[in-house]
Amino acid sequence: MMTLWPMVVLTLAILAAVGPMPTHGAVASPHKHEKHTSKERIKDGVYVPRDAHHHGEHGEHNVEFDHEAIIGNTKEAQEFDTLTPEESKRRLAILIRMMDLNKDEYIDRHELKAWILRSFKKLSEEEAADRFEEIDLDGDDKITWKEYLLDTYAMEDEDFKKEVIDFDSYEDEQNMIKQDKEMFNAADVNKDGVLTMEEYVYFQNPEEHPQMLPILLEHTMQDKDTNHDGKIDFQEYVGQAAAHHDKEWLVTEKERFDKDHDINGDGMLTGNEVLSWIVPSNTAIASDEVDHLFVSTDEDHDDRLSYLEILNNYDTFVGSEATDYGDHLQNINHLSDEL
Secondary structure (H helix, E strand, O other), X not given: OOOOOOOHHHHHHHHHHOOOOOOOOOOOOOOOOOOOOOOOXXXXXXXXXXXXXXXXXXXXXXXXXXXXHHHOXXXXXXXXXXXXHHHHHHHHHHHHHHHOOOOOXXXXXXXXXXXXXXXXXXXXXXXXXXXXXXXXXXXXXXXXXXXXXXXXXXXXXXXXXXXXXXXXXXXXXXXXXXXXXXXXXXHOOOOOOEEOHHHHHHHHOHHHOHHHHHHHHHHHHHHHOOOOOOOEOHHHHHHHHHHHOOHHHHHHHHHHHHHHHOOOOOOOEOOHHHHHHHOOXXXXXXXXXXXXXXXXXXXOOOOOEEHHHHHHOHHHHHOOOOOOHHHHHHHHHHHHOOO
């Protein structure tokens, strides 16, 4: 399932900047399960922000993605696409009331941002639930390491590698499995050797859970700190991609390295500076989305959205990341009597 929400230009530049990097379920291997990658939102070691699919290649609005992002479920997104404008407005009116935390009949920036962040969380949980069901082969509501290996790498034992001929592929896959096992263990909060649904959310979306960030940082340093000095310099930052770009690209990436990530200006990335590079900020993405929606729909420019402004622009909200309608379908019947 696609995941969320414009920082797109920055994202693509970062993704281009980093070289190939085996990380948590991100890199294909000879034994990788063909159905899925275990972490669809990783590319070249950088977690892909939720807005990465918000616009198409030429900047056009991706309505299909927006519907799925709003509903959090592909089947419900398809159903939503069949609704009449009247029904869309009716359902959106229910969501507006839920967004309006202080019940003043306006949606301010803080309320909209809180709603979007909640939608991000629900979409991550939905994504994890889908994968959990597929990996949980015996249906006991727990995932064992063996089940994960079988689903993701089509193998029952990480040591069964006799058929591998390419030594480099062998080493890459062994590293991926090792890091996945470390991530699995970090997500196993009660240390019982299996992952519950709640724990699997940490494993599937570690970048969104503070307790998982240390292991993400450790893996990044293992893969990118090629001179093992405990820091990421600019050469390590751009990696192998530097050989495939011109001087102008390098100048642009150096500026991004210096201004966006090297907070203390020492020419190196360490700790939180590395995390700012590899992990996108949902808060920043939500703020950008709030700005986008206000620019598009705040018709009287009073820096708040009335119910009517939102309903008049229902197509913008239906085609954006502002709501996770699928998460709230169960509340419609209860709330519709109040409208």
